[in-house]
Amino acid sequence: MRTALVTGASSGMGKETAKKLLDEGYAVYAVARRVERMRDLQERGAVTLRMDITRDEDVKAVVDRIAAERGGVDVLVNNAGFGMYGAMADTSVDDARYQFEVNLFGLARLTQLVLPYMRKQGSGRIVNISSVGGRIYTPLGSWYHATKHALEGWSDSLRLEVAPFGVNVVIIEPGVIETEFGEVMVEPMLERSGSSDYSGLAHRLAAATRENYKRGGGTPASRLAEVIVGSITARRPKTRYVAGKYAKPLIATRRWLSDRTFDRLVMRFV
Numbered sequence: 001m002r003t004a005l006v007t008g009a010s011s012g013m014g015k016e017t018a019k020k021l022l023d024e025g026y027a028v029y030a031v032a033r034r035v036e037r038m039r040d041l042q043e044r045g046a047v048t049l050r051m052d053i054t055r056d057e058d059v060k061a062v063v064d065r066i067a068a069e070r071g072g073v074d075v076l077v078n079n080a081g082f083g084m085y086g087a088m089a090d091t092s093v094d095d096a097r098y099q100f101e102v103n104l105f106g107l108a109r110l111t112q113l114v115l116p117y118m119r120k121q122g123s124g125r126i127v128n129i130s131s132v133g134g135r136i137y138t139p140l141g142s143w144y145h146a147t148k149h150a151l152e153g154w155s156d157s158l159r160l161e162v163a164p165f166g167v168n169v170v171i172i173e174p175g176v177i178e179t180e181f182g183e184v185m186v187e188p189m190l191e192r193s194g195s196s197d198y199s200g201l202a203h204r205l206a207a208a209t210r211e212n213y214k215r216g217g218g219t220p221a222s223r224l225a226e227v228i229v230g231s232i233t234a235r236r237p238k239t240r241y242v243a244g245k246y247a248k249p250l251i252a253t254r255r256w257l258s259d260r261t262f263d264r265l266v267m268r269f270v
Helices: 012-023 035-043 056-070 093-121 142-165 181-193 199-213 221-233 247-256 259-267
Strands: 003-007 027-032 047-050 075-078 124-129 167-174 240-243
Touching: 003 012, 003 056, 003 093, 012 027, 012 035, 012 075, 012 221, 027 035, 027 056, 035 047, 047 056, 056 093, 075 093, 075 221, 093 124, 093 142, 093 167, 124 142, 124 221, 142 167, 167 221, 167 247, 181 199, 221 240, 240 247, 247 259
Parallel strands: 003 027, 003 075, 027 047, 075 124, 124 167, 167 240
Antiparallel strands: none
16 A cells, blocks of 8 residues: 655645545545644544644654654655735745745655655655646735745756656646635735735735635635546656646746736736
């Protein structure tokens, strides 16, 4: 039985991915800060552990436990992350650093710790949950987009480094998904920029986000979980999987339009 570690498994794509991996017969370790929200996964057979991706002692403790119980991790799904929005000028550098700690440096540290086992056995799969936001950009999302663009480049380089050891690196680029993303994004954005020189833009973006993420407004997280698990079970996975509402047309549009034309297109929707 292969062993999978899924981060950010307390809700959304992480939880749905853990469920589908259990259905596929994997031994699943589901981790998140809110361990109480993973009781349903525990009841289905997952091992649920509390882990803050930004705390090295938490990350190391999880990997050490899996090594002791299962030998190591065969499949790593780096799903933990969040979107921090607000005008660049209104966002403290400390907040920006935390965005990078969660969305990039934490998952990088976890990946470093699981790789020795994968290299030793000559196989493994690392699935990094990026975003359509790793290929495009929006106003007030400078720090979030910076982390996702960085994750894309980091993943591409990692793919080349670990391929000789039989390890595959896959990037998932979701569009608008029915998750907590919109809820987590809007209020902090308005706290930062709702009364600043960028207030008009912030309130328009908040309204557009609420509309996109209202119930039924996005692709179900379970559909993305199917894509993620498909990338894990594929004999020869693609390097990137694009899925979810707006994802493919946005990436295609960005590819073909000039920067200025894409700027105008984006601003039409906020």
